[in-house]
Amino acid sequence: MTPTTMVSPVAVALTVLGLGLGLAAIAPPVAAQPRSVDGAAVFSPVTWERLVNAADEPHNWLMYNGTLDSQRFSRLDQIDTSNVGQLELKWAHHIPQLDRAETTPLVVDGVMFITESPSNVVAVDAVTGRPFWRYDHPLPDDLRVCCGRNNRGVSILGEMLYMSTLDAHVVAIDGRSGSLVWSRQVADYRSGYSKTAAPLIVKDQVVTGIAGGEYGIRGFLDSYDAKTGERLWRTHTIPGPDHPDNRSWAGDSWRTGGSPTWITGSYDPELNLVYWGTGNPGPDWNGDVRQGDNLYADSVLALDGDTGEMSWYFQFTPHDVHDWDAIQVPVLADIELDGETRKAMLWANRNGFYYTLDRETGEFLLGKPFAKQTWAEGLDENGRPIRRPDTSPSQEGTLVSPMAGGATNWWSPAFSPRTGLMYVNAFDGEALFFSREQEYNEGDNFTGGGTETPLPIEHYHSAIRAIDPTTGDITWEFPITPRSRAGVLATAGDLVFSASVDGYFYALDAGTGAPLWHISLGGPVHAQPMTYAVGGQQFVSMTVGNTLYTFGLDGER
Amino acid sequence: MPTTGNNVFTPWATVALLTALLGAAPTLSSAQDAENPYTSRIDVRTGRRLFQAQCSTCHGLNAAGGNESTGPDLTTGRFRHADSDAGLFRVIRDGVRSTSMLGLGADADDQSVWQLVTYLRSLDVTAGGTPTGSAAAGRQLFAGKGACTSCHMVHGQGKRLGPDLSQVGDRRALGDLQTDLVQPDTEVSPRWWTMKASGPGGQIVEGLRMDEDTFTFRIMDSDEQLRAFSKYGDWTYERLQRSTMPSYAETLTEDERNDLAAYLFSLRSEP
16 A cells, blocks of 8 residues: 555645635635545556556556456455444445446546446546546447446556447547547447456457357457557357367357357466356257357366467356356465465356366366255266256246356455455355247347246345355355345455445455445445555445445544 | 335346247247147246237237227237137237238247237236125125234225235236135245344344345334334344235135135226
8 A cells, every 4th residue: 555644634725725815715625535646646557567466556456356366355454344334435426327337447546447337437536536537438229238238347558448348349448538549349239249348458468258148149258459459369269160179069059159258357477378257158048959068158268368279178067058157257366275385266156166276277176066056966076067857948947046147147256365265246046947949040139048036036045155265165154135246355454345236335354254334325236346545545436226436434544 | 026125126037038039930830729838937928028029019018908009908818809829829820800910920930929828818817717706795804704904904994914905906816816815825925024023131023024135124013113123233033934814714714705805806906
């Protein structure tokens, strides 16, 4: 944290007086917000080195998942278990377009970049929430989006912001003015492609995925030159006919097999590997038309950071018929396993199982259920599920746990190196899965069935679970009623922040799960908390409904 | 479904829904003579979607016809041009000759047509039969011997310890109403679960669960008082997922229950 001293309200008042007595007389100084950065030049260019070492400048939140290892852990510790109960509202930002707000804002040297529905971005002063500029991306009327008009965030390199748009473009926006610098079509939105996730910066590349798993797309991961927008590589998440793994798809089903990449991945600078999760094979619920394992759907891919060439893959759910996208954030952590330090990847999957993988090789180290699941006996020694019979969707409906929405979903988990625990938003649900025949029509929804929850949501159990990645055991859980669609943040104040669909924002003790603070903010939550500091004061932000709220401690410390 | 609070989420929401495609490849089959193979709730929902997209301009969004529309009300359970599911199938596919009801055409795929049939069938609250009891006698029982008003309200009369039944005929089929009286514990909506809270000094407060969330819950106690509790304060709590309504299998005769069901079935919103 920058050891800047705070200026008291009195000092601010004096500064204002110094500007001219006349002004002060008309507008008496209101110094509700103590700050030390008045008038200071903010926002210095974010180099690749800064991104690699993002953990060392915890007052900034420089990328979607905080750091390249996606731990969503902040070293800030001003707000801790002893004082979190005194958090108070500092400011709120209203998002004008009503839809799901799924953003994780970035903060760079006192400027916050918030993405809004449908594909807009606004830059605000991180101390007051007041805007510098906004960029509204023009969109066509006939978008193909399965799950709301949303956007999850921008990425930054130098002074340029990069954003995915619902019409399947990636755009580069000047961070100081909001001007559009370049715009590239990634795919044709009319064929069912869309883009919602924040890109990942890798060196001088903008690495970015695609959505459309409910529209019979063929998924891929792309890299663009950050300066020019020129495409550098594209790695298909379904291999073409020249590749042996293409045979894991019956007939031509690979052409419309989905396997999208709609969340942000991670990067290991030492191994030069980009890690990315892939989504469901399509059509979602009718597997008969795509017999085989359906590689590389529902997998994590490890790709070369320069060429996009695949180093290894691990498929969590071969031949998925339940829409269990492996669209989770790959959490990279070095953990102690059998007396050895392992470069691990921690993964709580939508299919109900938690996995620890070796991130150098993709080797399966351990795994077990972290939520209710009824579809597999367990995992074999390679981590492949041992499927139970009669769990596939059917004409009359087949009852299976987890539900299609999953035991968890894209909601970012967090890992605290201080507790050694991974924190996951988990749901013990169930659904009836129906399978139907369906013709593929380009640009139309292509799901081959549907799902339904047989009982009201109150019958099911939801919780934040703390998982020990060395065993897969659950150390504690904090129950949520009725459920949550929020991500998680962990901090060096030994706090875990999250939220719930009923509009609570809350803080738990990272060691025990005890609730330490909560506030009812009234709206449903589809986003994840983040933290930052300006002028020596730590803030924590959360989007609830379509308002982003920022909290901090009282200025007197 | 909860009737109060918790309006921030949709319990039945799922990630994506089936949208079967009208006008897909023609299917060669004699499906129209068979039984409807697509009758699950997912088919009802798909059928509704198809209906809203293809049929609502004439028949209204909820198939009830209406001032602006030229198509007849399809929610009455009686069809002039069809007396079976197979008949409905034919009307929807082939239309009604010499009218603007054109039908989807021979190219329509069977699945979609059946799902439309399923949707139309789902609209018919009279599907469970017509009442045999006397609604007038049921009305007497409701406030008299049955003492239903000690929990239920109808048009502002009665208590608040059960669902308001002023329009129960709109949402419950006759068979369901009969079951309600003898098996109140089937399908108790979470709104009517009981929360039992135990506080300092051995106090116990029980009440109907009006709303519950991660940190708090709110109830109505037997005196119809509204009370709010924190889950992490001095009180502990239990959730009882059963109905407070007694079964009337023993205390009312079958005729009396039929009368009550007839009365409840007649309680509708204004047409």
